[in-house]
Amino acid sequence: MGKLMTVDDVSQSFPLKDGGHYIAIKDIDLEIHEGEFISLIGHSGCGKSTLLNLLAGLSQASSGGIVMDGRQVTDPGPERMVVFQNYSLLPWQTVRQNVAMAVNNVMHDLPAPARQERVDCTLAMVGLEAAKDKFPKELSGGMKQRVAIARALALQPRLLLLDEPFGALDALTRGNLQQQLMQICQNAGVTTVMVTHDVDEALLLSDRVVMMTNGPEAGIGQILQVPLPRPRQRLEVMEHPDYYGLRGELIGFLQQQRRLKQRRTSLATAPAPGAVNASRPFHRSATVVRLGVVPGLDVAPLAMAIDLKLFDDAVLQVVPVPFAHWQRLEEQLLNGSLHGAITAATAPLALTLGLSGQRPWSAVTPMTVSRNGNALCLGLPMLAQGVRTLGDLARWLNSQDQPLRIGVPQRRAIAEVLLRHWLASGGIDPERQVRFEALSPMAMHGALRTRQVDGFCAGRYRVAEIVQDGQGYVLATDLDIWSGHPEKSLTCSEAWAAAHPEILEALCSGLMRAAERCDDGGQREALTQVLSQPQWLGTRAAIALQRQFEFGAGTEPKALLRFNQFHADRACVPNPAEGAWLLSQFSRWGWCPFPSNRLEVLGQVYRPDLCAAALQRAGLASLRPTREAFALADGLVFDQDDPLGYLKSLPGSVQPPVAPVALPVAGAAAPHSPAHR
Amino acid sequence: MAVKLDSELATMASNPSATAEFLEFRNVGQVFQTRRGPFEALRTINLSVAQGEFLCVIGHSGCGKSTLLNMVSGFLQPSSGQVSLAGEPIGAPGPDRMVVFQNYSLLPWKTVWQNVAMAVQAARPELSEGDRQQVVEHHLEMVGLTEARHKKPAQISGGMRQRVAIARALAVKPKVLVLDEPFGALDAITKEELQEELLTIWQEQKPTVLMITHDIDEALFLADRVVMMTNGPAATIGEIMTVPFERPRRYETIQNDPRYGQLRNQALDFLYRRHAHADS
Numbered sequence: 001m002g003k004l005m006t007v008d009d010v011s012q013s014f015p016l017k018d019g020g021h022y023i024a025i026k027d028i029d030l031e032i033h034e035g036e037f038i039s040l041i042g043h044s045g046c047g048k049s050t051l052l053n054l055l056a057g058l059s060q061a062s063s064g065g066i067v068m069d070g071r072q073v074t075d076p077g078p079e080r081m082v083v084f085q086n087y088s089l090l091p092w093q094t095v096r097q098n099v100a101m102a103v104n105n106v107m108h109d110l111p112a113p114a115r116q117e118r119v120d121c122t123l124a125m126v127g128l129e130a131a132k133d134k135f136p137k138e139l140s141g142g143m144k145q146r147v148a149i150a151r152a153l154a155l156q157p158r159l160l161l162l163d164e165p166f167g168a169l170d171a172l173t174r175g176n177l178q179q180q181l182m183q184i185c186q187n188a189g190v191t192t193v194m195v196t197h198d199v200d201e202a203l204l205l206s207d208r209v210v211m212m213t214n215g216p217e218a219g220i221g222q223i224l225q226v227p228l229p230r231p232r233q234r235l236e237v238m239e240h241p242d243y244y245g246l247r248g249e250l251i252g253f254l255q256q257q258r259r260l261k262q263r264r265t266s267l268a269t270a271p272a273p274g275a276v277n278a279s280r281p282f283h284r285s286a287t288v289v290r291l292g293v294v295p296g297l298d299v300a301p302l303a304m305a306i307d308l309k310l311f312d313d314a315v316l317q318v319v320p321v322p323f324a325h326w327q328r329l330e331e332q333l334l335n336g337s338l339h340g341a342i343t344a345a346t347a348p349l350a351l352t353l354g355l356s357g358q359r360p361w362s363a364v365t366p367m368t369v370s371r372n373g374n375a376l377c378l379g380l381p382m383l384a385q386g387v388r389t390l391g392d393l394a395r396w397l398n399s400q401d402q403p404l405r406i407g408v409p410q411r412r413a414i415a416e417v418l419l420r421h422w423l424a425s426g427g428i429d430p431e432r433q434v435r436f437e438a439l440s441p442m443a444m445h446g447a448l449r450t451r452q453v454d455g456f457c458a459g460r461y462r463v464a465e466i467v468q469d470g471q472g473y474v475l476a477t478d479l480d481i482w483s484g485h486p487e488k489s490l491t492c493s494e495a496w497a498a499a500h501p502e503i504l505e506a507l508c509s510g511l512m513r514a515a516e517r518c519d520d521g522g523q524r525e526a527l528t529q530v531l532s533q534p535q536w537l538g539t540r541a542a543i544a545l546q547r548q549f550e551f552g553a554g555t556e557p558k559a560l561l562r563f564n565q566f567h568a569d570r571a572c573v574p575n576p577a578e579g580a581w582l583l584s585q586f587s588r589w590g591w592c593p594f595p596s597n598r599l600e601v602l603g604q605v606y607r608p609d610l611c612a613a614a615l616q617r618a619g620l621a622s623l624r625p626t627r628e629a630f631a632l633a634d635g636l637v638f639d640q641d642d643p644l645g646y647l648k649s650l651p652g653s654v655q656p657p658v659a660p661v662a663l664p665v666a667g668a669a670a671p672h673s674p675a676h677r
Numbered sequence: 678m679a680v681k682l683d684s685e686l687a688t689m690a691s692n693p694s695a696t697a698e699f700l701e702f703r704n705v706g707q708v709f710q711t712r713r714g715p716f717e718a719l720r721t722i723n724l725s726v727a728q729g730e731f732l733c734v735i736g737h738s739g740c741g742k743s744t745l746l747n748m749v750s751g752f753l754q755p756s757s758g759q760v761s762l763a764g765e766p767i768g769a770p771g772p773d774r775m776v777v778f779q780n781y782s783l784l785p786w787k788t789v790w791q792n793v794a795m796a797v798q799a800a801r802p803e804l805s806e807g808d809r810q811q812v813v814e815h816h817l818e819m820v821g822l823t824e825a826r827h828k829k830p831a832q833i834s835g836g837m838r839q840r841v842a843i844a845r846a847l848a849v850k851p852k853v854l855v856l857d858e859p860f861g862a863l864d865a866i867t868k869e870e871l872q873e874e875l876l877t878i879w880q881e882q883k884p885t886v887l888m889i890t891h892d893i894d895e896a897l898f899l900a901d902r903v904v905m906m907t908n909g910p911a912a913t914i915g916e917i918m919t920v921p922f923e924r925p926r927r928y929e930t931i932q933n934d935p936r937y938g939q940l941r942n943q944a945l946d947f948l949y950r951r952h953a954h955a956d957s
Contacts, residue, residue, distance in 0.1 A: 043865065043866055044864060090911075160913065170790075175949070197865060235945060235946070235949060236949065238938070238941070238942050238945060239942060241939065244932075244937060244938030244941075245937075247932070247934050248929075248932045251928070251929065251932050252929050252932070252933075254865070255869075255928055255929050258870075260867070262870075380935050509777060595928065596929065596933065660927065660929050662928060
């Protein structure tokens with residue numbers, strides 16, 4: 001199927017009376033193929049009709065644009081016809097006159113007999129020959145809507161746009177018209193986009209259903225392919241074995257959006273939990289924000305932001321609270337002693353799901369702090385066994401009875417998730433052939449030297465130390481596993497984020513401005529100096545920021561571009577698609593069932609909207625996550641709309657249980673207000 | 678107050694006659710005299726509803742659903758046969774059978790609080806002023822309307838108005854709650870919210886519920902059994918479907934239950950194939 005229309009990064013906002021703007025839809029990307037039938041579905045206020053008007057050319061996007069046949073859509077035209085719910089027929093003209101007027105206006109180059117034939121032929125197509133001399137008031141609602149459709153189709157549009165065409169009709173008339181519309185579109189071969197809120201209607205008619213998230217700033221939440229065979233019959237299609245599975249996807253999506261909407265509404269009106277300002281209502285000075293960190297190279301944006309005074313000091317004063325163990329940091333975050341923390345990129349989801357057995361705690365992440373930056377380092381005895389590649393490791397492990405012992409900074413966190421995936425792609429069973437042990441980053445070096453572990457996964461300077469010491473070598477970096485993966489996230493409770501949007505935005509924008517400098521090669525000296533301060537990395541900073549990456553084992557050092565990434569390529573944008581991949585892995589290893597309400601979970605935890613607002617405050621391009629499918633180094637493509645399909649394509653064809661996950665009540669696990677001075 | 682409610686429920690539960698055949702239709706028929714001669718609306722309706730059961734009645738327009746409902750509420754006496762509640766034939770309308778209509782029927786010049794309080798006063802005059810206040814308060818809280826209690830119907834949304842109507846009906850402590858397409862006029866989100874709330878309240882108070890709807894998904898989510906009516910004239914019960922989903926129910930969980938599609942298709946088949954309406 002050829003491409004008919006491209007919707008490219010389209011946003012639409014409307015001015016408000018108070019001088020602000022209401023952003024109805026944001027960053028919509030969609031390709032419409034020739035001959036396709038697409039439905040747009042979502043709750044009221046999700047911007048479906050806004051998008052339809054843009055496709056029709058009835059209004060212009062505030063940013064981005066729409067291209068049809070290589071030309072930008074700038075105004076309405078007969079190649080794109082719209083049919084509205086209220087028919088909009090001229091009451092003083094007959095059925096035939098209503099249709100003929102449109103034809104005469106648009107096809108005036110055609111000789112009169114040819115125009116007449118067009119009108120008659122179209123009326124026959126919608127089965128209205130017998131009623132052609134009647135007036136609209138003599139027709140039933142269903143017939144009126146058929147006239148409106150005939151009027152649109154008589155102009156032979158390339159694209160037919162339907163805005164809830166059957167919304168005003170009763171269930172029975174609706175069913176019959178749906179069937180007829182399907183026949184008409186098929187016969188005319190016209191590409192169609194329809195707005196609806198009826199899931200059965202969408203499934204009956206569509207090739208693809210585009211599900212839209214709640215407004216404001218509505219976007220495409222998920223796209224469902226409808227592979228039901230054609231021709232379709234309304235009642236028979238429901239007996240297809242896939243029907244209720246597909247219907248469940250749509251209903252599930254709408255339910256999740258409904259609960260998200262309820263949740264946001266109730267949080268917005270709830271009294272502020274852990275209210276930072278409430279305890280000191282008479283001061284107008286900046287709020288102290290206690291931010292937990294485990295010192296490593298990932299703290300670079302925080303260190304830079306504090307050193308260069310990039311935080312808006314009228315709003316907040318950031319106090320970093322260092323921890324040696326991730327577990328301790330998370331405990332303090334959960335008991336409310338910290339306002340937020342730089343955590344593993346898995347933590348926002350893991351805490352919300354209660355993945356490590358703790359009480360589920362509703363977390364949000366407004367930004368990703370860093371990407372990449374880890375390596376798998378093995379002890380020298382492994383080199384003696386000839387292990388230089390993943391294949392070598394698999395062969396060696398197959399000859400062993402003992403599992404490989406690997407130290408990771410935290411169990412079930414991003415490093416282990418990546419390693420498991422990579423090892424499995426090389427034919428290793430991480431459940432049986434590998435034992436993961438949680439070690440404090442500081443203890444890694446010693447554990448390898450004393451052979452408590454065979455290797456470990458850690459950040460750049462821990463690895464560099466081992467290699468320089470001649471104790472170990474690098475088997476792989478995370479660039480070999482998933483280049484650009486989220487490594488650290490800014491994490492706080494949903495309740496705190498809702499109660500303090502201004503403080504959170506200022507915190508994020510400061511980190512973002514610093515992140516831009518961290519990625520700038522010209523500022524390397526400055527960065528080294530900042531990180532050399534004792535509260536950060538001290539003397540290790542110089543090693544950590546070496547230009548060349550040492551692999552050990554006799555290989556040449558290489559400069560790894562983007563080994564630590566803070567800003568470039570939408571680095572700071574928390575992307576729910578990446579979260580969907582993490583969920584797929586959590587369930588793959590049996591840590592939790594795959595959430596059937598994944599979009600609700602992701603929509604609550606991942607907050608690209610907060611990220612975009614903070615980017616704007618920082619004076620940076622206000623980026624949103626892309627919806628593109630991505631692949632890790634093993635080449636298997638992950639499509640966020642089909643995570644279960646991805647799991648099936650993995651080695652061993654994984655099919656975890658799928659179950660709804662109950663989301664914790666916001667702020668329930670934060671019994672007391674965080675300490676602050 | 679809570680204690681009182683519990684004891685009332687306990688009395689109802691310990692009543693030996695209040696068992697399987699709580700609300701009963703025996704050979705019920707209804708013939709209306711019209712200008713064009715007699716019109717037989719209902720024929721040979723036999724149905725037993727257990728106490729605390731949630732029953733949905735579904736059918737095309739003209740299937741006599743409303744006639745059935747009017748007999749339970751006492752607005753209409755059957756032409757033949759008998760409708761009885763707890764062994765007693767149903768006579769005039771009374772507070773033991775409360776009806777909630779689609780159009781709310783609240784008094785527009787009274788506040789939310791007053792609308793509920795008036796019904797309680799009329800139906801339960803024995804309550805002291807303090808007890809009555811507590812009953813009203815409890816029921817408004819149950820439907821989440823405590824904060825809107827001083828508003829008038831015109832100042833609140835359709836969903837909230839229907840919540841008031843439900844609170845008003847339940848505050849009277851009816852034995853049977855009759856719901857006539859109560860959510861038909863609401864948007865999808867509000868409808869689902871109210872369905873969930875209704876189930877919660879029903880689970881708490883366990884009145885017998887008779888609900889008329891044309892929405893199959895609604896019936897499958899709410900009901901213990903779904904009664905499907907044939908088309909009129911002389912409409913009767915065509916089929917009764919038992920809904921086996923465990924309670925408490927969650928919309929998504931039952932949607933993903935393989936039995937859901939089967940039951941839904943069975944109902945669709947009944948309504949649109951075997952008993953398709955003349956219009957279709």
